[in-house]
Amino acid sequence: MEKPTFKPYRLPAGGWGSARSVREILNREGVAASGPIALTRHNKVDGYQCNSCAWVKPASPLPLEFCENGVKAVAWEITAHRCTPAFFAEHTVTELLGWDDYHLEQPGRLTQPLRYDAEIDRYVPVSWGHAVQEIARELRAVEDKRKGTVFYSSGRLSNEASYLYQLFARLYGNNNLPDSSNMCHETTSVALPASIGQGVGTVDLRDFARSDCIMFFGQNPGSNSPRMLHPLQEASERGAAIITYNPLRERGLERFINPQSPTEMLTGRETRISSQYHQVRAGGDLAAITGICKSVLALHEAALVAGKAAILDVAFIAEHTQGFDSFVDWLREQQWDAIERHSGLHRADLEATATVYARSKAAIGVYGMGLTQHQAGVETVRMLVNLLLMRGNMGRAGAGICPVRGHSNVQGQRTMGVTEKPELFPLDRLGEQFNFEPPREPGYNTVEACEAILRDEVQAFIMMGGNFVRAIPDHGQMEPAWRKLRLTVNVITKLNRSALLPGEISYILPVLGRLEIDETTAGQQVLSIEDTTACVHGSRGLRTPASPHLLSEVRLICELAKQALDPNPRVRWDDYMTNYAEIRKEVGVTLPDSFNDYERRMWEPGGFQRDLPVKRREWRTKSGRAEFVIPAGLDEDPDMPDADHDTFRLMTLRSNDQFNTTVYGYDDRFRGIKNTRKVVLMNRSDIDRLGFRVGQLATLKTVANDGVDRELSGMIVVAYDLPIGCVGGYYPECNVLMPIWHYAAGSKTPAAKSIPVTIHSDGPEIVAPEMEYAGRQ
Structure with missing residues (x-):
């Protein structure tokens, strides 16, 4: 790899930088000719749905309805490279553990099922029959099925596969169904039902076109959901206020050139996105939103004294809320x-937001993991709801709350029952439908699964997608414990680090990707997913599978269930894996309010939206009203050590060249970082105060009193524009610094946006002397 460099990126989001990145990824994956053809069906009716983020799929899509990150995800899946058994014959698992995340995935798509052979420290090919039989036998042999087996899934699993997966787990005997949402938006799933009675957002794409005030908290669309920049550009151009609260200045929330606009590309005409940009301290959103609420209240009281119209929606508050x-x-x-x-x-910053919000007719509150991944994340999300309730911005056009989900179907799999919380799914109806008694004991979420593994209570762990061990906190504790498991099953499409930490028995089971044709004896099958606004869309594969030896996730679940479970005449596994429409019929029985006429409605332009009671101002809370909450305090991370100038708040970040644990490259274009991910972003004043120099190496150490040493060395010090006392580093590399017990109260979402660390010099050597300071541009 070339020498690391850091030079401020002065261009807007999108534009030619995005176009160059798209060209590079298509060339690198060997699909420069075929990739563009596939992309013409991206997010289209009767096409396939994006396998990257969960942003909205519009009813009237653009001719090229994709973004830079969507192209990277497509190229990653349809790559011309193949990771065959010959690759594993050449490399031991021990050797591969020394590879970084990027190079582990570069050999390409896995082509055959593999079993770990401890004697030679290699994965060797096996038949599907052998793999399914042994896995099923091991699942049957687990002593305590309630506690000993975990069924994990990532956010790319389809609705159909998700429904069958939760049914498999519950027929097996537990609710141990942790998923990727536990690590990001579980806070949302706890906060919103308590405040408004539904666990998902309240807006759709039409609301963005009607809103005149959009407030962002801890969400970065430029890197995480770039297609979102299109409705934001339209909102800015029509004069809507876009107000951002984020510790780092992210380019996608500052300026944007639409790569699909020839005029903008040729002239360089850019659009200003945020009309206000406030660099809140990491963990400071709860206090900031409190200040906005306090200012709105003051404006309301002043208006009444002056004989002017009320600022608060007094009638809405009286009729629809409690606790005001x-x-x-x-x-x-x-x-x-x-x-x-x-x-x-x-104070003036917060009053400026309140003034704009007070005069808006319809406002949307948008948030991401900058709110959810804190110890008081649940209270912070509920405080944002409070702000919206004050002016009646729920249940009307152009207004509401919008949690932006990450994985493409992380919301859909929760809808389909992939949850450790039995109260979130209609188990009575499911039990009657399939003639069994579903388990009622709460299962493991992600943190609880990790805790159980550390206690040696888990025997078998099935990963239906994802890179679990790399994504979770406390790598130094978890990786050795993981190797003690009896059975680990990795259902994946490319090699990752989790597969290289085998238990006593370990399998790699490669499956079809979303873009690939899924053919059964009944013909080509289709799938469905749910986007971040609770709209459900059909998805049809169009590519020849990467290998003739791949199974679909649906078939794999059915084959495992047939052998691991006792026969149940009500559960028609053979029918489900032959004709996926049969699965959707079962979904319609279990969830009739939202999934009636499922087969037809999923092909409607823009999909069909699930039943969202808040849209009609129906509040399914305990009181039957929307609830105002009073937080315990103003600090989102109350356990952080007192500011003593030695302890910093570490935020884990994604680059624009990755998607969760998938690393597409070692450049972070918007932050001007090239050829490295081992960086710690620091305010220039903090660098000078500690006596450091830009470009030198440093070690980060976690501040914790649990007797465990957590540190990460060889981090390059980079000056960056972020608040004093806050530092940034990349996920998942920095997860080693996050204790497993450092999570949000109520949701157990890892508190990855505020980890207490100290920073120590590794020596005077400067590894990148040409690095420049990234100030405001």
């Missing part, structure tokens, strides 16, 4: 010096 008076009393008690200290912002 107590919330107002609490707001009045909050002092501005505490709000400023915890948020890292000036």
Whole structure:
């Protein structure tokens, strides 16, 4: 790899930088000719749905309805490279463990099922029959099926496969169904039902076109969901206010050139995205939103004194909410010096937001993991709901709350029952439908599964997609414990680190990708997914499978279930894996309110939206009303050590050249970083105060009193524009610094956006002296 460099990227998001990145990934994966053809069917009706993020699929798509990250995900899946058994004959598992994430996936698509041979430390090819039989036998042999087996899934599993997977787990005897949402938006699934009675957002794409105020908290569309920049560009051009709260200045929330606009590409005409940009301290959003609420209340009271129209929606609050008076009393008690200290912002910043919000007719609150991945993340999301409720911005056009999900179907698999919480799925109906008694004991979420593994209570772990061991916290503790498992099953399409930490018995089972044709004796099958606005879409594969030896996830689940479970005449595994329409019929029985006429509606332009009670101002909370919440305090991470100038708040970040643990390359274009991911982003004042120099190496150490040493060495110090006392580093590399017990109260989402660390010099050597400071451009 070439020498690391850091030079500020001065261009907008999108534009020629995006176009060059698309060309490079298609060339690197050997699909420069075939890739563009596939992309013409990207996010189209009767085409395939994006296998990257979960952003909305519009009813009237653009001719090229994809973004830079979508192209990377497509190229990654349809790559011309193949990882055959010959690759594993050449490399031991021990050797491969020394490879980085990028180079592990570069050999390409896996082509055959493999079993780990401990004697030679290699994966060797096996037949599907042998693999399924042994895995089923091991599952049957687990002593305590309630605690001993875990069924994990990533967010790319289709609705159909997700439904069967949860049915398999519950017929087996447990609710141990952790998924990738546990690591990111589980906070949403706890906060929103308590506040408004539904676990998903309340808006759709039409609302973005009607809103005149869009507030962003801890979400970066430029890297995480670039297609979102199109409705934001339209909103900005029509004069809507876009107000951003984020510790780092992210280019996608500053300026944008639409790569699909010839005029913009040729002239360089860019669109300003955020009308206000506030660099809140990591963990300061709760205080910031409190300050906005306090300011809105003050504007309302001043308006009444002056004989002007009310700012608050008094009628809405009286008819639809509970707890408002107590919330107002609490707001009045909050002092501005505490709000400023915890948020890292000036009172004037928060009053500016309140003023714009107060005059808006319809406002949307958008948020991401910058809110959810904190110890008080649940309270912070509920505080954002409070702000929207104050002016009736729920259940009407152009208004509402919008959690932006990451994985392409992470929301859909939760809808289909992939959840450790039995109360979130209609188990009575499921039991009656399939004539069995579903388990009622809560299962493991991701953190609880890790804790059980550390206690040696888990025997078998099935990973239906994803890279679990790499994605979770506390790598130094978890990786040795993982090797003690009796059975590990990796259902994946490319090699990753989790597969290189085999248990006593370990399999790699390669499956079809979403873009590939899924053919059964009944003909080509189709799948469905749900986007971040709860709209459900059909998806049809169009590529010849990467290998004739691949199974679909649906068939694999059915084959395993047939051998691992006792026969049940109500569960027609053979029919399900032959004709996926039979699965959708079962979904319609289990979830009739949202999935009636499923087979037809999933092909409607824009998909069909699940039943969302809040859209009609129906609140399925305990009180039957939307609930105002009073938080315990103003700090999102109350366990952080007091600011003593030695302890920093580490935020884990994604580059624009990765998707979760999948690393497409070692450049982060928007942050100007090339040829490395081993960086710690620091405010220039913090660098100077510690006596460091830009470009030198440093070690990060976790501040914790649990007797465990957690550190990460060889990190290049990079000056960056972020608040004093806050530092940034890439996920998943920095996960080694996050204790498994450092999570959000109520949701157990890992608190990855505020990890207490100290920073120590590795020596005077400068490894990248040409690095420049990234100031505001």
